[in-house]
Amino acid sequence: MNMSWRLTLGLTLILLVVGGVSSYGQLDNTEDVLGWAQEKAKDASSWKADVDQRVSMGEMEMTVTGSAMAKGAMQRTDFTMNVLEQSVKSIDITDASRVKWSIAEREGQKQITRVDTEQIREAAKEVDPDFDPAMLEGSAMEGRYFDIVGELHDDLNLALTGTDTINGEPVYTLEGKPQVDAQDGLPQGVPERVVLQISQNDAFPRQVSVIMDDGTETVRIQFRNIEIDLELEDTLFSYTPASDEQVLDATDSIIAMLRGEQPGQGSGPAHLAPGQPAPDFEAPALAGGTISLSDYAGKPVLLDFWASWCGPCRAKMPDLIALYQEYAPKGLEVIGISLDNTQEDLEGYLTENPEMVWPQVYDGDGWRNAVANLYAVEAIPHLVLISPDGAIRGTFSVGPALRAAIDDYIDE
16 A cells, blocks of 8 residues: 555554543553543543654664644644655644645655545445544544554553653553554564553553564654643644645545555656656666566556565565466566565565566665665555556556456457
């Protein structure tokens, strides 16, 4: 799924809506702590906090610093993300009408995306009555104690494991195991547990950590300078684009993706939109020599951006292998673009999966891969279908929409 950078790593922990500031005294069991904290949340009118986040993905580390605030159903985050020597400034605003604005700036380029989360809520309910829209909205909902987006959204089965102190603040420590499958995990695999530490005074989180099964801490989010029930102007939670600013409304594409009607195109650059010429490239091949897109002129080509460390990539690989085995005899070409950091990791995975016989682009630069940058890839797995005449058909997941698109180019 092509998402903003918060979803690029297959994990985003959401800020928690909490209330009151009076001390409640120390509790000694899980039910009492969670019940007390949830009651606090219901009374919260607004909050503001500074946020520091660190995410480790193998050799890559991302840091996020900034602030977050909420007033009822309205939310705002102002973050600066630093990863691979690149810096991205991002403002996310969910206004009173539940329209979410995302304004990202990188290397002097501004990208503005609009999403009507209320429409998405209704569409999600049509697809799955039990679907929780917080997964899509990426925001802390009013009246909720905590929400964890995407892969960690399922019930954590939290349990009180003790008490501690963080920056002088006494906290309750609660731990839970995410109920996720391998395909929904982080690049390193499925998290072993999430550790949530909330203040014994105001119930606001002071730290959230994600621990892998080898004991490494993959994600840490810390909250500082917390203010609760403060006056926040409504203007902080609104955004009006300037007359000369281009806005991408991603609402329809997200709804279509939910319904499986067509590929979601996300918020990619205009020159990579469906119908635009696919950027040509000449890149080093794992097997030696180079691979050029132009060498495949006249054939439908599926570009598979992936990595052996990527859990969702590994999970969808059997489906991609099946698709290749069905359509390659009919003329489909697949080119893998590996974002692996080492050739050893890539070759080891290919050895374990001998059915992956299509060519692989590999330059050893990981997320700096030249072809990935050319196609503005921000999350993997990422599949791009290119028509026989060299035009971008769209971005897809492996499923009926992709098969239908390929069928348009295949002569039975």
